[in-house]
């Protein structure tokens with residue numbers, strides 16, 4: 278905390294604050310410093326830095342806590358803190374914090390540029406996690422092993438269900454269960470998304486039956502799986518182009534209950550071995566269609582979107598948009614999760630964070646927290 282002593286009440290660099298800075302300092306020392314630190318810096322990890330933040334933005338935030346529009350897990354703390362403050366006192370305390378040496382400058386000591394990290398692979402982490410899967414499912418999710426399903430271009434939602442089913446044991450498969458065991462919910466989603474964006478190819482594996490003879494019995498399945506085994510419903514797997522040995526085994530697994538699924542058990546209950554083999558070949562022979570999923574963005578691509586409002590490197594000079602550069606990393610992570618989940622209800626930020634996954638949030642928080650000198 279040595280730098281704290283050097284942080285003296287200085288000229289407002291960011292915002293010409295309307296409010297009485299001296300009166301604001303008294304309020305801050307009395308009511309706020311216990312959590313936000315003596316100079317609006319250095320609170321607990323999830324407490325935002327306030328030093329040098331836009332006064333208008335902070336006044337609005339305080340008003341929102343007071344009237345309950347801004348809700349968070351710390352709502353009680355902040356609501357209590359501001360409950361006794363008048364509008365004028367809020368402007369004053371906001372003006373005081375805005376007048377302090379901005380947290381961007383403190384962070385800037387560590388960071389030299391506002392350029393987002395140069396090209397990085399948005400899938401780097403998930404690729405490392407799925408290294409062990411490639412042997413059976415193929416490096417690009419297209420399997421050439423009889424009995425192993427292709428994963429490329431399969432619906433992400435379906436794959437999340439499938440991986441969770443292995444985990445809980447409702448889909449009985451010791452080997453896949455062991456593979457899935459170590460993954461968290463977020464990692465399972467990332468893995469599923471990773472395979473879903475890949476281009477599916479038809480499996481080049483031997484056919485277990487006669488694809489022409491499979492056409493007639495497969496008509497009963499078209500209502501859910503599509504005429505040609507390609508389907509839009511994200512909970513229903515695409516069958517087109519999957520390995521026929523795997524498809525046949527999957528149907529038997531529904532019949533004997535190794536895969537616990539009421540709908541599928543009923544529809545395949547009456548099928549005999551020949552039908553199963555022929556229908557599997559019928560679907561295996563069909564051309565798989567790629568899904569219209571969006572590619573994930575790199576940190577650089579994300580930051581370009583964010584910086585349109587939050588300024589270069591998050592150094593906003595517009596009082597409507599909070600400064601992000603040098604903000605507490607834990608606070609940024611928590612806040613982006615709150616926008617993403619709709620708990621902090623700002624329509625602009627909800628729209629921005631909607632398509633983010635956990636990894637995007639971590640990368641963006643790290644990028645902004647690192648700070649960016651201008």
Ligand code: HEC
Pocket residue numbers: 304305308309310311312313323324325326327330335336338339347348349350351352354355358359362370371599612
């Ligand atoms: C008990 C601890 C605590 C006290 C006391 C407290 N705060 Fe906070 N404050 C927090 C936490 C935690 C957050 C983040 C809450 C969230 O996620 O919205 C926060 C958020 C804020 C924000 C929003 C910052 C942003 O970047 O959006 C402002 C402004 C703020 N506090 C000002 C104050 C002022 C002024 C006082 C004194 C009147 C005060 N706080 C007292 C813990 C506290």
Ligand code: HEC
Pocket residue numbers: 406407409410411412413414424425426428431436439440448449450453456457468514526527530
């Ligand atoms: C040794 C070979 C092997 C490895 C390694 C392997 N799998 Fe599998 N995987 C299979 C087989 C075989 C099945 C079919 C199991 C069954 O009948 O339920 C399967 C099924 C799946 C399914 C269900 C597909 C569907 O259409 O329902 C998913 C998803 C999956 N694996 C993902 C993974 C991931 C992710 C990894 C790596 C962490 C992995 N697998 C590692 C062989 C393997």
Ligand code: HEC
Pocket residue numbers: 426438439494495497498499500501502512513514515516524525527528536538540541544545556
């Ligand atoms: C009412 C809708 C519906 C009908 C009709 C239906 N299915 Fe399914 N099918 C599903 C759903 C949903 C799943 C995913 C179940 C799960 O999560 O295990 C599925 C899964 C499958 C799978 C597993 C694919 C994989 O990647 O593991 C196969 C194979 C399959 N169906 C074949 C058939 C066949 C053959 C028929 C016709 C006899 C049929 N289905 C009829 C909805 C249907």
Ligand code: HEC
Pocket residue numbers: 325579580582583584585586587597598599600601609612613621622623625626629630641
């Ligand atoms: C269209 C303008 C706009 C864009 C683009 C935008 N934001 Fe925001 N952002 C805002 C506004 C307005 C607020 C204040 C909302 C509120 O009061 O909750 C905000 C608030 C935030 C906060 C909370 C800061 C604090 O101190 O509590 C974070 C974090 C944030 N944005 C990150 C991002 C990231 C990351 C992106 C890019 C993915 C982004 N924003 C894109 C307008 C935008």
